Amino acid sequence: MWRLREKPRRGPKPSLTLDDIVAAAIAIADAEGLAAVSMARVAERLGNSTMALYRHLKSKDDLLVIMSDAAIERPEPMPEGVDWRTGLTFWADGVLTAIRRHPWYAKVPISGPPAGPNNLAWFDSALGVLKDTGLPEEAKVGVVMGLITYVQGEIRMAFDLAAGYAENPDAFQRFGSTLRRVADPRVYPAVARTVDAGVFDEVGSFEEDNEADFDFGLQLYLDGVAAFIDRVG
CATH class of the missing domain: 1.10.357.10 (Tetracycline Repressor, domain 2)
Incomplete structure (x- = not known):
């Protein structure tokens, strides 16, 4: 429960917050994929040093856990009276x-x-x-x-x-015809029956x-x- 780790601090409000870090990491992942996310990239996006992030997070693994929780947001309220x-x-x-x-x-x-x-x-x-x-x-x-x-x-x-x-969309399009050629009913009897039924034709x-x-x-x-x-x- 990552919010429980935040401790109130005395003095001026810090310029960088955990929410800032998570939002920047999510923006990078949305634009470039998860592999692009690193502590250095997030720090660069925020205009801070990498060490500044470690005041809020122990590791990149921690960041990924918190990112995934923040990204999924809260569920829509369940409709009233549903079974x-x-x-x-x-x-x-x-x-x-x-x-x-x-x-x-x-x-x-x-x-x-x-x-x-x-x-x-x-x-x-x-x-x-x-x-x-x-x-x-x-x-x-x-x-x-x-x-x-x-x-x-x-x-x-x-x-x-x-x-x-x-x-490679062609590999998916040709799947049915390829199976028809290679699915010998003596070796793959169940697959052959499925192919003969036309399951993969459409x-x-x-x-x-x-x-x-x-x-x-x-x-x-x-x-x-x-x-x-x-x-x-």
């Missing part, structure tokens, strides 16, 4: 929207549980939707952590695939396909949650 499934769908779509504003977010390593006020607010929002399910608190945490794993994994994979598509919009895949996987996960609630709740 748990509608609420978790609203929540997952909100996470997707928030991270799309800062694609570099998907490159920040996940090294622990929610560690900042904004991430904690998202965690609280998802847990709150499950309050009337009858699930024990530990099970609610398990449901939300599973959803976080799905959403984060899908977003990270989608961003990586988007980068690959931008670099190539649509890359963005639309990602949206459809995300929603399909999300609803499958929520189907499992519904079955779990019926059994345990």
Whole structure:
């Protein structure tokens, strides 16, 4: 909870604040990607020495954690009276929207549980939707952590695939025809059946396909949650 580390200081207000540092780092990452962020670059953007940053942060790793928390901001208020499934769908779509504003977010390593006020607010929002399910608190945490794993994994994979598509779209366009040539049914029987069914013949919009895949996987996960609630709740 990075705000808890700030201690009130006596004397004049410092010219550089933690908020200034984080805002400058986010601006660099938005413009040039996460790899461009360094303590030296942030200091240069702020017109300060690198050592001035270390009065507020121990390391670049600390900066990345705080950047990711600041960038995701606070969740939109949950609509009144929604059931748990509608609420978790609203929540997952909100996470997707928030991270799309800062694609570099998907490159920040996940090294622990929610560690900042904004991430904690998202965690609280998802847990709150499950309050009337009858699930024990530990099970609610398990449901939300599973959803976080799905959403984060899908977003990270989608961003990586988007980068690959931008670099070589022909490889994606030719995927179905290539499989048809190489998927020997004696070696890859299940893949061959999928190819024969024409699953990979139709190539649509890359963005639309990602949206459809995300929603399909999300609803499958929520189907499992519904079955779990019926059994345990």
